[in-house]
Amino acid sequence: MDYNKDFNLILNSLDDAIIIVDSENKILYQNSYSEKIFSNNFSGLPISNLVRDPIILESYQNVIRTKENHAVIFVASNFIDNLDIRENIFDVSIRYVDNADDFFIIITLKNITIQRNIERMRTDFIANVSHELKTPMSTIIGFLETINSTAIDDKEAQKKFIDIISREANRMSRLIEDLLVISRIESNEHIFPTSRVDIYKLINQVKQNLMKSAMEKSIKINVNTFEGELFILGNEDELVQVFTNLFENSIKYANQGSAITANYRLENSNVVDNNQTKLVKSTFTVIEIIDQSEGIPEKHISRLTERFYRIDAGRSREVGGTGLGLTIVKHILNKHRASLDIASKVGVGSVFTVKFPSALVK
Secondary structure, three states: OOHHHHHHHHHHOOOOEEEEEEOOOEEEEEOHHHHHHHOOOOOOOEHHHHOOOHHHHHHHHHHHHHOOOEEEEEEEEEEEEOOEEEEEEEEEEEEEEEEOOEEEEEEEEEEOHHHHHHHHHHHHHHHHHHHHHHHHHHHHHHHHHHHOOOOOOOHHHHHHHHHHHHHHHHHHHHHHHHHHHHHHHHHOOOOOOOOEEEHHHHHHHHHHHOHHHHHHOOOEEEEOOOOOOOEEEOOHHHHHHHHHHHHHHHHHHEOOOOEEEEEEEEEEEEEEOOOOOOEEEEEEEEEEEEEOEOOOOHHHHOOOOOOOOOOOHHHHHHOOOOOOHHHHHHHHHHHOOOEEEEEEEOOOEEEEEEEEEEOOOO
């Protein structure tokens, strides 16, 4: 058995970078992930040729001096991963190892970028939720205090303030409901639904549910006919929510007296099979929802499905938006292995295109 070969094979298969340095500060060994991070193999050269970060070098010297292990954070700003250059964060562990009358240092770099991004997202999410709830809560508390003090005998003012309190309470309720929906979808987003759903029938049902809202703005909803049947695999209740959110979004921002149109088509595409070995033909059901509105500036489109992202926060709250509608749509479509594409032209309107894998009619 070639133990050196096995040793190299094991270390090169690790997801952590390993660097071993001798007592003369020269690199004895680098595994392949270390070579990837530092773009070269520096074996036989001083550690300072490989590591230029002053924090790591200072910690390295402290380990030699104190013989105690240290840990620091290292940020690689131009680390290349899958041809994508981006900032990566590494947890660097520096260990002192006695070796008879000599010693060597083991430096381990663990990529914690994903964990840090999740932590940052969680922190941002909590801050955003707190901010979204704080505004209506402050309004409710303020008007309740006014009703119990300066407006205690003013029935007309009380009615006005109670209406505002009711509106803000309903806004908080919608926000909490949307947050619960996102949480529920995220918890089972990996489970692909297998029920066959007639998407044409479902969208006509959504249209009927929203007729009152559309009529209040004199908006006409057109659902174009399709020859034959359109089936996809999905969860009917969740799909109703997807198209309700999309149509409601268009109704809220569409011009008074305009039209919203739903078009259908089947699309054939070549996709890679489950074994990732060959291209196979697959059929997709594509639904376009076209509105006539002010349109969306290009710089905002890529961020529309982010939580709490609004183009115009004031207007969004005015029309009852929570900033989570398209986020819910995105998560449900991910669960259905479907995609959402948004195109828009300022002054003309927007097109929301949803693409589902089709289900064969039995």
